[in-house]
Amino acid sequence: EAQVTQNPRYLITVTGKKLTVTCSQNMNHEYMSWYRQDPGLGLRQIYYSMNVEVTDKGDVPEGYKVSRKEKRNFPLILESPSPNQTSLYFCASGRQGAGAFFGQGTRLTVV
């Protein structure tokens, strides 16, 4: 089954404790991206990657890191999480010229 898989789905952590949210796609897509969704603000792009070893900042990259060492994986890293990073996070993948497929989301709470 074609899908974008995020893990974990739910995470509660403390301020300053490094964490990684994994994202994997099985569709051989070139493009992958991370978004955060907050009430009243819609979806905001954090980082995106058009191919292996190529990453670019979205609109809200501060406090986040990503890497694209393999085509199928695009982990999101929070080196020192803060409460304002509490949000619902989505990973997406797609091909050039086609729409993006989204994962099921990761609800992160930073206390």
Place this chain on the structure above:
Amino acid sequence: GENVEQHPSTLSVQEGDSAVIKCTYSDSASNYFPWYKQELGKGPQLIIDIRSNVGEKKDQRIAVTLNKTAKHFSLHITETQPEDSAVYFCAASPKGSGNTGKLIFGQGTTLQVKP
């Protein structure tokens, strides 16, 4: 940079009626405009998209129109059904960054279809 405004924020219609959601964008170089549907507890799902060289696209009960001069695009849902109830997002890909590269989303419209 690109900015996308979406209206209305909420929309309630009777089953069988039509629903229209409108978005405006600021960057005239944007060339790709997808629409997503998000059901409760799920990720957004692409339902239709349009490119800047096309004025209208239709897929069964869903259609999208694009007015490049006015920089706005709209989603039209005809013969609405209760299962159309969801949050709908429009998006724009600015400055020819590729059809799925940088995407700017609207704020979302919560559509409620009353049986």
